[in-house]
Amino acid sequence: MIERAGAAALPLLRRLDAETAHRLTIGALALVPASALPAPAADDPRLAVEAFGLRFPNPVGLAAGFDKNAEAVDALLSLGFGFVEAGTATPLPQPGNPRPRLFRLPKDEAVINRFGFNGEGAARVRARLAARSRTARGVVGVNIGANKDAADRAADYARGVEELAAFADYLTVNVSSPNTPGLRDLQQADALDDLLARVLEARAHVAGRKPVLLKIAPDLSLSELDAIVACARRREVDGLIVSNTTLSRPAALRERELAREAGGLSGRPLFDLSTRMLAQAFLRAEGAFPLVGAGGIDGPERAFAKIEAGASLVQLYSALVFKGPGLPRRIVRGLSRILDERGLARIEGAVGSRAQDFAEGKAHGL
Structure with missing residues (x-):
């Protein structure tokens, strides 16, 4: 029902300015009562993934930024996503x-x-997640960030953990948005080490040991990536999301005027850059933690390529704007088809199988 309605509304939404269309979409999804949502379709058991101590029915997730305030997570899960990440939530x-x-x-x-972590704050996100039915199914993570004017940004992340850990299946520490001045400086070795220490200390004081993931930028040098992965391994984070949006502008972009707008670029042109960074991170992690691949996924072939580059799970967002709400199910069905074609017993068997090729730039987007 939601997929058909969304597909029918897509031409109209594209005639509106992008943020208004997005706001209307979230508002409409939030109005759908849980009782009206279809029961989750049974996923191909070969697509199930065990990561971070959680079980995902399929590896295809919705990236943070789409449902910033956790208004419609159950409706979004009903589209076929294996997991949904709400946020970014600031204190x-x-x-x-x-x-x-x-x-x-x-x-x-x-x-x-160039949103800049606009949102209603952690208290509203917490209240919505707490109000979900006790029988609600599906993996829901929360992406956390710092307020723009925070004097101590690490304290903001620790507060996010304290407020939201009880109501999220996992938490993502977002230090890679390009739209909050100075935020990416938290990816530098000393700052990141202090930040992760304080985040993990905050986790130790809340009930349950919820997985903590770190989300990084695609614009890092390899020496910066070395330091980040080393820090993540030393602090024993549970996973890495590669990657956020890019400040670069690939030469092949056709929308030259719009490309001059400030902010982070996402969507199809981000695939090669983010996937190469993913593969480099996979090789450096050496199995210490699972990786989530994000950036440029718009179909099953690209999702599978991320997995071959080293991702245990994948996330998408921008492609929904162009491909519509039926995209998650199309990708999930396509992954099953690819397993048949490759003769693979499980999707997990493909993780990292071409990481070296992607890391060296010998494999590219489709």
Whole structure:
């Protein structure tokens, strides 16, 4: 029902400015009562993934940024996602950067955003997640960040853990958004080590040991990546998400005027850069923790390529703008088809099988 309605509304939504269309989409999904949502379809058991101590029915997730305030997680799970990541949630509400701040690049199937962690704050996110039915199924993570004017940003992340850990299946520490001034500086070795120490100390004081993931940028040098992975391994984080949006602008972009807008680029043009960084991270992690691949996924072949590059799970967001709400199920069905074609017993058997090729730039997007 939701998929059909969403597909029918897509032409109209594309005529609206991007942020208004997004807001209407979330608002409509939030109105669907849980009782009206279809029962989850049984996924191909070969696609199930065990990671971070959690079981995912399939490896295809919704990246943070789509449902910033956890308004519609159950409706989104009903589209066929194996997991949904809400947020980014900051301790206090904040408006983000001035509008316009979201731009479609239709010819490139790409998006530029400079939202700046706009959101209603951790308390509202916590209340919505707490109100979910006790019988609600599906893996829901929360992406956490710092307020723009925070004097101590590490303290904001620790507070996010304290407020949200009880109601999330996992937490993602987002230090890679390009739209909050200075935030990416937290990826530097000393700052990151202090941040992770404080985040993990906060986790130790809340009930349950919820997995903590770290989300990094695709624009890192390999020496910076070395330091980040070494820190993540030393602090024993549970996983790495590679990657956030990029500040770079590939030469092949066709929407030249829109490409000049400030902000992070996502969508199809991000695939090669993010997948190479994913593969490099996989080789450096040496199995210490699972990786989540994000950036440029718009079909089953690209999702599978991320897995071959080293991802145990994958996330998408921007492609929904161009491909519509039926995309998650199409990818999941396509992954089953690829397993048949490759003669693989389980999707996990493909993880990292071509990491070296992607790391060396010998494999590319489709």
